[in-house]
Amino acid sequence: MVSNKIFRFNKTMRFFHWSYITFYFLLAITGAFLYFDFLDWLRPLFGGAQGARIVHRVAAVGLIVSPIISFLLNPKEIWETLKYAYSWKASDLKFFGEFIKEFFGGHAHYEPQGKYNQGEKLNIVLQSLGWFLFILSGIVLWRFESFSPEVGMIALIGHDIAFIFTLAYVIGHIYLSLFHPVTKPALEGMLTGYVDEEYAQNHHPLWYTEIKSDKGKAKSKTKSKAVTVEK
């Protein structure tokens, strides 16, 4: 059987995604020790509270540099993804009403979506804002004793807010990519780079027609290309 595959995520994007979430999870677990008592049993894994503090700082360096390295590897890809994610029009918000239906098993009628749908765009927006907020407030928390109580308290609030909203989105993101019947096929794109043509056509029709027409014109410059894979 021949199934057509469409190239969605290049090496830079995949490197960025997996490196970032590795550090994010290390940080989330070691940080959540101060939040949730039910995680206490995991503490010895990180060398207790003081070990967790060191792991948190080491992983923080990773979280800071992972997007920067990705940007240096392929500035154009990262820049255009960000530009795309931050471009919104009022009608884009309708997506979320439909999304809620689909999330709980209903049928959604989306407006045609591009390479990233509105939910994915919001994810990029939230995570990138979270990244900035984590770093800004984290610098203060890193050298907590050197800052005034007022600045320290504001940094604590900033760090918590960044954590709350990125974590909530991450929980939904993991469910959608691993378990949700409709959105599950997208995971392959982040693992191999390629998604099923059918998936691309159904979920990202604007992007699909764009790369199809690009392919027709045989543009050498296009970032995305379609290939046929024997299965």
Place this chain on the structure above:
Amino acid sequence: MNGMFIDTSLCVGCRGCMTACKSWNELPGEKTTFTGSLQSMPDTTSKTYTLIKFYEHEENGRLRFDFFKQQCFHCSDAACEKACPEEAIYHTKEGAVVRNYDRCIGCDYCQKACPFNIPRIDTQEKKMHKCTLCFDRLENGEIPACAQTCTPGAIKYGNRDELWELAQKRLAEVKKEYPKANLYPSDKNALGGTGVFYLLINEPEFYGLPSEAKLKSTFSLWHDVVRPLGKIVPGLALGATVIAAVTNSVKKQREEGHGEQ
């Protein structure tokens, strides 16, 4: 409930209390630098729980010394206790706010939360230190070391209500000489009632104290809004995914059932 009343109008700046504190708590001496004042050091540290601050200034052509004894207020509604993520700070039954050494991880949330910036972190040891109100002495029926040693009787320890009445009387007397004199906290029940209160001969701002003794608004925002949100929002997200997992699997089963018919 007992309390401590520090009458700064009686303080002579002898620093006997500082020495008694060091002695009872077995704290080492520290190197310090000359700051142009007779004050022994710039601030309290993790090894110096209390400090007599010297405010030298000229008044009517004469040099004046005003004093303030910096130490923990032992608030009933203690911001440090609420802020501690490790539940390492607690009240003893005598009302002293103390830190459990083993639980403390030295995260410094307490210092940031404290309205008076009292807790100090030993960054080597990674533990918080501050005045304990000599809770170990209190447990054995003694009074705090500083109160016991204070020669001019500026530090008094005893029944809090009686001391508060005494403070009112002293304030009326002292006001004749120092019109700016005030009790701090001015409200007996500020911060749930502080274990330590002062008679000051200048406005609180003169000593770098907040004009009103209350929880910081940034602390309240963090503790009462942001922290609960931190449990509610990810909790909602988790709850929604669980419900979605159930509704989606129900839907799948129904579709399979239709296929068999």
